[in-house]
Amino acid sequence: MSLSAQVRTLGRGPGRSRSLTQEEAFDAMSSMLQGDADAEAVGALLMLLRMKGETAPEIAGFAAAAQAHMPALPPVDLDWPSYAAGRTRGAPWFLLSAKEVAQAGHRVLLHGWNGADAQVRDGLAVAGIGVGDSADEIARLLDRDRIAYLPLERAHPALFRLLDLRRVFGLRSCVNTVCRMLNPGAASASVQGVFHPSYRLLQADAAALLGLNGLTVIKGGGGEFERHPSKEIAAFGLRQGRSWEATFPALCDEARRLSSDTARTWAHQTPTAFEAEIIAGTKALALDTLGIPDTAEQAA
DSSP, rough: SSSHHHHHHSSOOOOTTTOOOOHHHHHHHHHHHTTOOEEEEHHHHHHHHHHHHHHHHHHHOOOOOOOTTTOOOOOOEEEEOOOOOOTTTSOHHHHHHHHHHTTTTEEEEEEEOOOTTHHHHHHHHHHOOBSSHHHHHHHHHHHHHHHEEEEHHHHHHHHHHHHTTTHHHHSSOOOHHHHHHHOOOOOEEEEEEEESSSSHHHHHHHHHHTTSSSSEEEEEEGGOOOOOTOEEEEEEEEEEEEEEEEEOHHHHOOOOGGGGHHHHHHHOOOOHHHHHHHHHHHHHHHHHHOOSSHHHHHOO
């Protein structure tokens, strides 16, 4: 299938161009993932979308196609994407939050790619989170630990190739947002972090079109779903499938950057009081997304 129709729709110029429908976006992503589209058309489409700004139907269509082009995975309760580059994030304490959500009895699937930043991948072993490349491996880990990590580059090579075009463009594309919306385990709830606050509502609206029941999107540590405990947190998303917004107060008064954490602290030392607040606060937001009451007490 050619992408010429979608490129023409986006690139006709002022007064004539328009955004793609969800169906058109689904077809475009399907063509890119199947390898049917010319490389020039793929680049044109992605950069036209970047210049225009993506819409929720476009992101929803792309994400639905991306999910349809990967093997079915075992069902999970909570989807937890991790795609930030880590420039302003410290040690990945959110991994311990995810692990504790799993220990509370909920099946959690992390998935991601973090570019040259190795802290998340290296931190998986520290947190006791297993890595699986196939549906069988993910099923085994979920049955054993109720949590697993799925590397995008091995689980969905075609989508990873589109994501990796950032090296060619020198610019982020909408594929970054699509990966956050991938939801490989078809969970009814998802937690997502963003670096740029403007994407919070876009991802919430796309999630509604995709039929999610619960979603929490925050401007998190380095773009991950990780709560800064000394800052008020604005959250956007869904509760029971309906649009939802909330503001959560700071958990402590200690003022410091998350990026002041070091890999040595993460791997070899007991969390400080501040770091324990990161873990508990992030876990509480995740449990709230799952509809679990009294999350602050449970997280503590």
